[in-house]
Amino acid sequence: xxxxxxxxxxxxxxxxxxxxxxxxxxxxxxxxxxxxxxxxxxxxxxxxxxxxxxxxxxxxxxxxxxxxxxxxxxxxxxxxxxxxxxxxxxxxxxxxxxxxxxxxxxxxxxxxxxxxxxxxxxxxxxxxxxxxxxxxxxxxxxxxxxxxxxxxxxxxxxxxxxxxxxxxxxxxxxxxxxxxxxxxxxxxxxxxxxxxxxxxxxxxxxxxxxxxxxxxxxxxxxxxxxxxx
Numbered sequence: 001x002x003x004x005x006x007x008x009x010x011x012x013x014x015x016x017x018x019x020x021x022x023x024x025x026x027x028x029x030x031x032x033x034x035x036x037x038x039x040x041x042x043x044x045x046x047x048x049x050x051x052x053x054x055x056x057x058x059x060x061x062x063x064x065x066x067x068x069x070x071x072x073x074x075x076x077x078x079x080x081x082x083x084x085x086x087x088x089x090x091x092x093x094x095x096x097x098x099x100x101x102x103x104x105x106x107x108x109x110x111x112x113x114x115x116x117x118x119x120x121x122x123x124x125x126x127x128x129x130x131x132x133x134x135x136x137x138x139x140x141x142x143x144x145x146x147x148x149x150x151x152x153x154x155x156x157x158x159x160x161x162x163x164x165x166x167x168x169x170x171x172x173x174x175x176x177x178x179x180x181x182x183x184x185x186x187x188x189x190x191x192x193x194x195x196x197x198x199x200x201x202x203x204x205x206x207x208x209x210x211x212x213x214x215x216x217x218x219x220x221x222x223x224x225x226x227x228x229x
Contacts, residue, residue: 001037002068002103010039014049022057035063035099041070043083047090054094061096061149066103066126076106078130080137092143097190099149102127119195119222124155131157132164135184136177144188151194151217153201157185158208186213195219197227 001017004010014037025032036053038046053059067076079087091098105122116122131150140146150157157164165182168175177184191209193202194217206214218228 001039002041002065004039004041005069005071005073007039007041007045007070010041011045011049013037014039014046018049018053018057018059022053022059025057029058034059035061038062038064040064040068040077040079040084040087043087047087050096051090051094054096059096061098061147062091063099063101065101066130074106078133080130080133080139085139085142088139088143088146092146095145097147097149099151100127100130101151102155124152127151128155128157131155131185131189132181135181135188136175138177140184140188141178146188147190148188149190149192149215151192151196151219153193153196153198153205154189154191154209157189158191158205159201161185161208189213190215192217193228195223197223 001010001014004013017037018034021034021037025034034053034057036050036057036059038049040046050062053062064079067078070077102119102123103126105117105126107122107126110117110122127150131148134140134148161182165180168181175181186209189209190213191205192215196202216228218225
């Protein structure tokens with residue numbers, strides 16, 4: 001949905017996708033639950049659709065595929081900007097998690113290297129940047145109960161947490177957060193094991209965020225459940 005340029009079409013697609021998902025989950029509610037697709041091109045519509053999905057369908061939260069595009073391919077829209085504060089207020093009120101899933105990086109610095117734009121590198125780089133923007137925006141001061149989920153053992157952030165805060169203490173460059181950026185990450189983010197089954201990376205993530213902030217996930221059908229287990 002995040003790649004649909006026309007907001008009305010995005011709203012329609014999200015509604016139809018969620019209704020189909022609710023139909024499928026309803027056949028086996030003992031096995032499945034749903035995350036809502038959201039038309040983030042329109043923050044008010046996204047808040048309304050999430051409310052509908054949680055209250056009418058029993059969905060457990062939302063899954064949004066990274067930045068959104070609206071009206072024209074550029075620029076990319078990230079959700080730390082003031083236009084989304086009301087949306088986040090509704091997420092906070094509903095008290096459900098928001099899964100920030102990657103999408104292909106569109107930065108021109110990847111030109112000529114398309115193999116880096118998606119899961120080998122760009123997915124993590126863009127989602128990590130998006131996550132850190134949320135941490136640095138004052139969002140979690142406004143809504144301290146927000147719960148954001150990111151995959152792939154935290155998209156590299158656990159590995160860099162110490163250095164992020166250490167360097168920002170040395171040179172804050174206008175940072176206005178009330179707390180160190182890393183504290184917001186540790187308090188408001190959960191990470192999954194999806195698609196990153198490297199034991200040293202797992203040990204780093206576990207040490208950095210703690211077991212209560214880690215969720216088992218596979219990323220099937222792109223990854224093998226046996227490898228994940």
